[in-house]
Amino acid sequence: xxxxxxxxxxxxxxxxxxxxxxxxxxxxxxxxxxxxxxxxxxxxxxxxxxxxxxxxxxxxxxxxxxxxxxxxxxxxxxxxxxxxxxxxxxxxxxxxxxxxxxxxxxxxxxxxxxxxxxxxxxxxxxxxxxxxxxxxxxxxxxxxxxxxxxxxxxxxxxxxxxxxxxxxxxxxxxxxxxxxxxxxxxxxxxxxxxxxxxxxxxxxxxxxxxxxxxxxxxxxxxxxxxxxxxxxxxxxxxxxxxxxxxxxxxxxxxxxxxxxxxxxxxxxxxxxxxxxxxxxxxxxxxxxxxxxxxxxxxxxxxxxxxxxxxxxxxxxxxxxxxxxxxxxxxxxxxxxxxxxxxx
Numbered sequence: 001x002x003x004x005x006x007x008x009x010x011x012x013x014x015x016x017x018x019x020x021x022x023x024x025x026x027x028x029x030x031x032x033x034x035x036x037x038x039x040x041x042x043x044x045x046x047x048x049x050x051x052x053x054x055x056x057x058x059x060x061x062x063x064x065x066x067x068x069x070x071x072x073x074x075x076x077x078x079x080x081x082x083x084x085x086x087x088x089x090x091x092x093x094x095x096x097x098x099x100x101x102x103x104x105x106x107x108x109x110x111x112x113x114x115x116x117x118x119x120x121x122x123x124x125x126x127x128x129x130x131x132x133x134x135x136x137x138x139x140x141x142x143x144x145x146x147x148x149x150x151x152x153x154x155x156x157x158x159x160x161x162x163x164x165x166x167x168x169x170x171x172x173x174x175x176x177x178x179x180x181x182x183x184x185x186x187x188x189x190x191x192x193x194x195x196x197x198x199x200x201x202x203x204x205x206x207x208x209x210x211x212x213x214x215x216x217x218x219x220x221x222x223x224x225x226x227x228x229x230x231x232x233x234x235x236x237x238x239x240x241x242x243x244x245x246x247x248x249x250x251x252x253x254x255x256x257x258x259x260x261x262x263x264x265x266x267x268x269x270x271x272x273x274x275x276x277x278x279x280x281x282x283x284x285x286x287x288x289x290x291x292x293x294x295x296x297x298x299x300x301x302x303x304x305x306x307x308x309x310x311x312x313x314x315x316x317x318x319x320x321x322x323x324x325x326x327x328x329x330x331x332x333x334x335x336x337x338x339x340x341x342x343x
Contacts, residue, residue: 034089034315034316035090035091035302035315036314037341038297038298038341038343040343041341041342041343042163043094043162043294043342043343044090044092044094044339044341045092045094045171045287045339045342046092046095046337046338046339046340047096047285047286047337048096048285048337048338049097049217049285049334049335050098051068051099051324051334052066052069052099052103052106053101053102053106053110054074055079055087055100056118057118059109059110063076064106072325073325074325075325082318082321085317085321086317086321086322088122088124089315089317090337090339094138094141094160094171095140096138096171096215097137097138097173098136098173098174098175098216098335099217100135100136101134101137107133113129115129115131115137115139116128116129125141126141127140128140128141128144130147131147134149135154135175136154136155136156136216138156138158138160138171140171142160142162142163143161144158146159146206147159150190150191151190152187152190153174153187153191154174155172155174155175155191156173157172157194157206158171158173159210166294167211168211169211169212169213169293170206170213171213171215172194172195172212172214174214174216176216176218177219185225185226188226188227188229189229192229192230192233192234199212213287213289213293214230214247215286215288215338217284217285218285222251222283222286223240225239227286228240230247231245231246231247231249231288232244232245232246233246245291246291247289248288248290248291250296250340251299252301252338253300253301254279254300254302254303254306254336255300255301255303256308256311257306259281259303260281260283260301261279261301262301262338263283263285263333263334263336264281266278266279266303266305266333267329268329268331270329271329272326272328273319280333280336285335285336285338286338287338287340289340294343295342296341296342297341297342298340298341299339301336301337301339302322302338302339304317304318304319304322304323305319305322305323305331322336
């Protein structure tokens with residue numbers, strides 16, 4: 001029994017030490033800072049595709065390795081530490097994440113409970129977590145009352161208990177296939193089926209009047225039919241549909257840029273970080289806040305690679321925060337996080 005206790009203690013200490021990913025000195029010395037939150041903000045939501053769980057370690061604290069990370073020339077340890085450095089600066093209340101606990105190996109060595117503990121370690125706050133075990137994860141500072149997968153939609157839902165003066169919120173977190181478009185439409189329609197089930201009061205765990213927010217990686221742009229089906233809550237919605245939307249059309253831009261893209265690469269005309277960048281232009285990551293729930297205060301896309309040094313210093317964030325890897329004058333980012341503040 002003593003040997004078993006010693007072994008457990010050793011594993012626990014190893015877990016804590018390995019997961020305590022330390023940001024570089026330039027970030028550590030900037031407390032207290034973060035990406036600006038207005039004093040009137042009551043709720044900040046972030047949607048972010050974590051690229052094959054690369055932003056989180058395994059449950060035992062080891063840096064993740066896979067054909068999609070080191071097999072693609074990505075420094076998994078650097079990726080892990082970068083996220084650990086900037087995630088606390090996001091000052092978010094809810095994260096809707098995609099590609100987390102995504103591969104079969106992730107499902108064996110990674111749990112949502114351990115991710116919640118790790119996230120608490122790097123942010124200094126307590127988090128509730130829910131996941132569908134197939135790539136979708138929600139982290140919340142507020143209690144999660146219920147969660148479950150949405151059948152055939154590549155999505156999950158979580159009922160979150162917000163403060164009494166706001167009321168509960170149903171978060172839907174989706175990640176549609178890249179192609180074909182017909183499959184994306186079917187997945188959006190299955191998500192709509194679930195939403196309609198809730199709105200009709202048929203779901204036993206979710207009151208029908210509960211506001212529903214939709215987040216995720218749609219792998220399609222706002223004018224495409226999958227987005228329109230969800231925004232208009234209509235299976236018949238078409239590309240560029242002009243019907244009245246049940247959701248705010250935020251059209252967020254990257255900070256310090258007119259670009260609205262959330263996926264791709266940053267190309268530099270000259271020296272990386274000092275020349276004129278060409279930002280991603282494909283907008284496929286979305287947050288749809290329901291009308292009549294709370295007032296949208298601001299919405300933006302966070303691309304640390306193109307932010308001025310003064311802005312980075314003010315936020316306490318390093319330029320490489322969201323970098324996936326770099327090849328000469330091309331910086332690969334995979335997905336950019338989308339932020340929405342509500343009051």
